[in-house]
Amino acid sequence: MFRKIPAFFKLYRADVLILSFLAFFAGRLLGKGNFSSVFLVQSFFIALFPYNFVYTLNSITDVVEDSKNKPWRPIPSGALSRRDAVLWLIFLAFCSISGTVILFDGLEKYLVFGILIFGIFYSLPPFVLKKRGMLACFVTGLGIAYPMIIAGGIEFFPFSASLLLHVLGVTVLKDLSDFEGDLLAGRKVAGSANIGKNCFLSVVFMLLSAAGFLLTPFKTAVVLPVFALAVLFFSMFFLKDFNKKIYQRMIFATAAASIAALILIALQV
Numbered sequence: 001m002f003r004k005i006p007a008f009f010k011l012y013r014a015d016v017l018i019l020s021f022l023a024f025f026a027g028r029l030l031g032k033g034n035f036s037s038v039f040l041v042q043s044f045f046i047a048l049f050p051y052n053f054v055y056t057l058n059s060i061t062d063v064v065e066d067s068k069n070k071p072w073r074p075i076p077s078g079a080l081s082r083r084d085a086v087l088w089l090i091f092l093a094f095c096s097i098s099g100t101v102i103l104f105d106g107l108e109k110y111l112v113f114g115i116l117i118f119g120i121f122y123s124l125p126p127f128v129l130k131k132r133g134m135l136a137c138f139v140t141g142l143g144i145a146y147p148m149i150i151a152g153g154i155e156f157f158p159f160s161a162s163l164l165l166h167v168l169g170v171t172v173l174k175d176l177s178d179f180e181g182d183l184l185a186g187r188k189v190a191g192s193a194n195i196g197k198n199c200f201l202s203v204v205f206m207l208l209s210a211a212g213f214l215l216t217p218f219k220t221a222v223v224l225p226v227f228a229l230a231v232l233f234f235s236m237f238f239l240k241d242f243n244k245k246i247y248q249r250m251i252f253a254t255a256a257a258s259i260a261a262l263i264l265i266a267l268q269v
Helices: 002-010 014-032 037-048 050-061 063-069 082-103 106-123 134-152 154-171 179-184 195-214 219-238 242-268
Strands: none
Touching (some): 014 242, 037 082, 050 082, 050 134, 195 219, 195 242, 219 242
């Protein structure tokens, strides 16, 4: 069983681990205006357990599409059985629930529980939001920005909303890379065959995000949509495999720009 531990973590995604940690930590640091070791503990918890639960559940229910889109993933490749993955999911659920009760109070506790609820709605019947076309992109984008919304509170919401617009500009490109597997799984992928439409929506969301960041006290964060737009246009005109790789490129561009922006903003606080 211990030999399977690396495969268990491969049910999750490194980019989501990084982005959920950064989003929560940035929300706490900037929203509260000071540093606390508790912020780090809460940020690591959010990234390692509730979000791990959500993406592990999605991996378990995505076997059909992953067999086409990502056959190297743990369950399609045979590194893990579905039973192994379900046992790991139960462990993550227990840690997520108990940790939330210990680490959070008041409304925040219920908002963190909301991560688990959104994950269930996204992947399991009768909702299965991941099969709802553009709604699935919106839920995915909300999921990435949600830690900052929890951590920053109402006062920090304009910044959180600007981040949400940025992430929506990224997730609207997701269908371009997962087109064949999503069709195989019976998902609505309206627009996935229309590169121009998806890219246009991405640019609109990015521009709105940039405008939003410029209206907040932390204008340095405008580097996120600006850098993402540069990656989008450079990939479109100069790099190969645009469809298959653009979503991954935009995710890692966001992660890199987030780290840079967080460092610059922290120096200003």
